[in-house]
Amino acid sequence: MKNEAIAKFAQSLRGPAIGRDHPDYDDARKLYNASIDKRPLVIARCADVADVIAAVNFGRDSKLPIAIRGGGHNGPGLGRVDDGLVIDLSMMKGVRVDPATKTVRVGAGCVTGDVDHATHAFGLAVPFGIISSTGVAGLTLSGGHGYLSRQYGLAVDNLIEADVVLADGRFVTASEAENADLLWALRGGGGNFGVVTSFLFRAHPAGMIYGGPIIFDLADGAAVMKWFRQHQPKAEDEFNMFLGLQVVPPGDPFPNEHWSKKMCVLVVSHNGPLAEGEKAVNAVRAALPKPIIDWAQPMPYTAIQTLFDPLLPKGLQWYWKGDFVKTLPDDAVDAHMAHAAKLPTGLSGMHIYPIDGAVQRRKRDATAWGYRDAAWSMVIFGVDPDPAKAPALKKWARDYWEAVHPFNLAGAYANFMMDDEGESRVKAAYGENYDRLATLKKKYDPTNLFRVNQNIRPAS
Numbered sequence: 001m002k003n004e005a006i007a008k009f010a011q012s013l014r015g016p017a018i019g020r021d022h023p024d025y026d027d028a029r030k031l032y033n034a035s036i037d038k039r040p041l042v043i044a045r046c047a048d049v050a051d052v053i054a055a056v057n058f059g060r061d062s063k064l065p066i067a068i069r070g071g072g073h074n075g076p077g078l079g080r081v082d083d084g085l086v087i088d089l090s091m092m093k094g095v096r097v098d099p100a101t102k103t104v105r106v107g108a109g110c111v112t113g114d115v116d117h118a119t120h121a122f123g124l125a126v127p128f129g130i131i132s133s134t135g136v137a138g139l140t141l142s143g144g145h146g147y148l149s150r151q152y153g154l155a156v157d158n159l160i161e162a163d164v165v166l167a168d169g170r171f172v173t174a175s176e177a178e179n180a181d182l183l184w185a186l187r188g189g190g191g192n193f194g195v196v197t198s199f200l201f202r203a204h205p206a207g208m209i210y211g212g213p214i215i216f217d218l219a220d221g222a223a224v225m226k227w228f229r230q231h232q233p234k235a236e237d238e239f240n241m242f243l244g245l246q247v248v249p250p251g252d253p254f255p256n257e258h259w260s261k262k263m264c265v266l267v268v269s270h271n272g273p274l275a276e277g278e279k280a281v282n283a284v285r286a287a288l289p290k291p292i293i294d295w296a297q298p299m300p301y302t303a304i305q306t307l308f309d310p311l312l313p314k315g316l317q318w319y320w321k322g323d324f325v326k327t328l329p330d331d332a333v334d335a336h337m338a339h340a341a342k343l344p345t346g347l348s349g350m351h352i353y354p355i356d357g358a359v360q361r362r363k364r365d366a367t368a369w370g371y372r373d374a375a376w377s378m379v380i381f382g383v384d385p386d387p388a389k390a391p392a393l394k395k396w397a398r399d400y401w402e403a404v405h406p407f408n409l410a411g412a413y414a415n416f417m418m419d420d421e422g423e424s425r426v427k428a429a430y431g432e433n434y435d436r437l438a439t440l441k442k443k444y445d446p447t448n449l450f451r452v453n454q455n456i457r458p459a460s
């Protein structure tokens with residue numbers, strides 16, 4: 001592609017177009033997962049919808065592969081593409097809370113912490129994930145689960161409206177009243193249908209929660225996991241807890257005597273009256289072996305949303321594998337314990353997040369996200385700062401997954417997949433909604449312009 005064409009495109013934008021000779025190029029192409037090294041031809045940092053329309057038209061007419069970047073957190077780095085155009089939305093950051101209607105309008109470049117900060121002032125929150133630097137866009141478009149999901153559903157269940165630039169450059173709004181089929185597809189179909197420029201969410205009460213991590217020695221891990229499989233699904237919707245198999249970080253504020261011990265952690269969060277939260281957590285404490293650390297306590301919702309951010313800064317090596325899980329038989333628990341005992345680095349681990357309660361009460365075809373009968377969403381993550389460890393992280397995560405996958409459902413949460421799993425796994429991630437998604441892909445993006453994602457091919 002000629003430099004003049006890129007220069008002409010750059011002149012049509014309000015935001016910067018960052019090409020390979022731009023001084024900010026190397027910084028601009030960096031992703032959260034430092035194991036991904038992609039060299040786009042040009043990164044269009046869009047300032048507004050007009051820039052997005054110009055970028056989509058330029059990418060399509062120049063026959064460039066196009067990636068869409070929200071928060072840049074995606075595991076396989078699908079917010080970047082080699083030798084193509086990146087539509088980078090990171091500058092489009094506005095958040096407007098309407099306390100009267102309990103809704104919040106969110107620019108596509110926001111991370112979840114931007115929204116939590118804005119809604120918290122009104123005692124409200126949208127169900128997002130557990131690390132506040134994650135992009136709202138990528139998280140939402142593939143589902144979005146977190147501490148509030150059992151109570152209020154997934155992020156997609158609270159998506160009321162989205163503004164979208166389609167592959168042909170048209171700007172449309174998707175809501176129940178207008179382009180309802182597009183809204184259905186955006187509620188779980190990922191970045192397949194167009195560039196979302198803003199989201200309108202329903203928000204819910206969340207002020208103070210009673211929660212935090214309760215950490216057990218890994219020797220008690222099997223007992224904790226067996227308790228979790230039986231009792232977590234019976235908890236009231238306000239009470240969320242996820243289970244992790246990890247390593248105690250060797251540093252403050254963790255007590256020195258536990259540094260680098262392998263652990264089983266329950267991260268609990270009760271979003272209701274604090275006294276009821278304490279009572280619910282006390283019942284957990286009474287039922288389980290003595291923890292080595294217990295930091296569950298009252299805290300603002302925004303505190304639990306950011307609690308683990310310092311442990312996971314941008315720039316680490318990541319490899320992930322996930323699955324949806326319906327049951328956890330004893331043999332599965334044994335397999336988890338065997339692989340947790342071999343954790344390759346201090347930041348690697350496994351999390352199993354509940355997706356029951358309000359998530360399960362929606363019909364499987366109500367949104368594109370269809371795993372309404374799964375109990376949990378599991379992710380195995382190999383993480384370390386050292387690039388030399390990347391092959392070992394990958395091998396450990398794959399071996400672990402091979403051992404537990406036979407006990408799990410066929411598909412995984414699309415946001416917990418790398419890009420090396422093959423088309424059958426991508427189809428399994430969308431499950432029984434895949435065919436309808438393929439039909440809508442044909443309607444809204446017939447040439448598969450938006451294909452740098454967990455791709456849905458247009459129906460033939």
Ligand SMILES: Cc1cc2nc3c(=O)[nH]c(=O)nc-3n(C[C@H](O)[C@H](O)[C@H](O)COP(=O)(O)OP(=O)(O)OC[C@H]3O[C@@H](n4cnc5c(N)ncnc54)[C@H](O)[C@@H]3O)c2cc1C
Nearest residue numbers: 070071072073074078079129130135137138139145191196
């Ligand atoms: C540390 C960590 C913790 C996480 N915790 C959770 C969690 O608790 N719950 C959870 O649900 N997920 C969680 N995730 C997964 C997260 O949801 C995904 O990584 C998600 O893809 C990140 O979105 P992003 O906008 O930051 O990503 P990007 O890399 O910017 O984008 C990912 C993909 O989303 C699509 N996309 C992005 N923006 C747009 C847009 N505006 N329009 C159309 N398509 C777009 C594109 O296809 C793009 O390729 C976590 C991830 C990390 C790294």
